[in-house]
Amino acid sequence: MTPNPGKLIIVAGPSGAGKGTVENAVMERFPDIEFSVSVTTRPRRDYEIEGTHYFFISKPEFLQRIENDELVEWQEVYSKNGHLYGTLRSYIDSALEKGQHLLIDIDIKGGINVKKAYPENSVSIFIEPPSLEDLEKRLIHRGTDNEEQIKIRLERMPEEMNLGQQFDYKIVNSDLDDAVDAFTEIIKRDVYHQ
Numbered sequence: 711m712t713p714n715p716g717k718l719i720i721v722a723g724p725s726g727a728g729k730g731t732v733e734n735a736v737m738e739r740f741p742d743i744e745f746s747v748s749v750t751t752r753p754r755r756d757y758e759i760e761g762t763h764y765f766f767i768s769k770p771e772f773l774q775r776i777e778n779d780e781l782v783e784w785q786e787v788y789s790k791n792g793h794l795y796g797t798l799r800s801y802i803d804s805a806l807e808k809g810q811h812l813l814i815d816i817d818i819k820g821g822i823n824v825k826k827a828y829p830e831n832s833v834s835i836f837i838e839p840p841s842l843e844d845l846e847k848r849l850i851h852r853g854t855d856n857e858e859q860i861k862i863r864l865e866r867m868p869e870e871m872n873l874g875q876q877f878d879y880k881i882v883n884s885d886l887d888d889a890v891d892a893f894t895e896i897i898k899r900d901v902y903h904q
Contacts, residue, residue, distance in 0.1 A: 716810040717901045718802065718828055719743065720877075722821035723837035724870045725863050726849040728883040732837055733815060735890040740897060746814040747801065749775070752793035765801075769794065783816070783823035797824060806831055811901055818873045825876075833900040835893060836877035840884040842867060 723729050737743060749765040751772050760766055767775075772794045775781055784796030797814065805812050806828070814824060818836075825834045839845040842864060849860045874880060879896050883889040898904040 715831055716806040716808065716812065718746075718806070718824060718832040719811065719813045719897065719901065720821045720824050720832055720834040721813060721815050721837060722818040722834070722877070723874065723883075724839065724845060724867050726845050726852060727837045727839045728848070728886070728889070729815060729837045731886060732881070732883060732889050732893055733813060735886070736893045736897065737813065739890075739894055740811075743811045743813050743897075743901075744805075746797065746805075746812040748795050749781070749798050750793060750795045752795075765798065772796070782827045783820040785817060785820060799827075802828065818870050822873065822876050825878075833879070833896065834877040835879045835881060835896060836874035837881050837883050837889070838871065838874060840882055844884075 721729055721733060737745070747761060747763070747765060749767055749772065751767060751769045752764075754760065754764070754766045758764065758766075772784075775796070775798075776784060780799055781796040782799050782802060784794060786792050786794050797816070797820065802812070802824075814821070816824065821834055825832050839848065845867060846860065846864055849855055849863060855863065878900075881889050881892045
């Protein structure tokens with residue numbers, strides 16, 4: 711390892727908690743932090759760039775990588791095709807050795823697995839909505855989920871909140887500016903040691 715190894719900033723939370731909005735604002739403050747690029751079996755969309763948005767591979771190759779223990783974590787996303795998503799160990803190791811800081815936006819269980827794999831090099835942040843009612847309003851307003859999907863997401867929240875206790879920090883995203891400031895302070899302290 712280099713004298714200044716990189717850090718993994720692991721971010722998770724219930725869908726609709728506002729993770730992406732908070733992350734984007736924080737990334738503007740820390741331009742040297744990069745988003746981690748996941749590997750997936752789903753087809754590339756027209757606007758997506760290999761190695762920038764995802765690493766796109768076939769399902770057999772993905773399964774071989776699981777077999778070879780090349781993934782720190784992985785999951786199957788239950789859409790009609792059951793696409794696989796994961797985090798490559800080689801990608802994380804390479805970034806850390808170069809002293810690069812990576813922000814990993816990930817599902818809660820995956821975040822816990824990455825934290826377990828890299829306990830000395832990670833800081834984990836759980837972003838949650840102020841309440842179940844607030845989450846429901848956000849999911850409806852977002853307009854990306856149907857009624858059944860929203861119901862499933864809301865039913866999942868108690869388990870997700872419980873799993874969130876395993877993260878180093880918890881940020882309640884009731885006010886965007888406050889959430890961004892809290893996230894910024896964590897990065898200054900735990901990543902840059904300011």
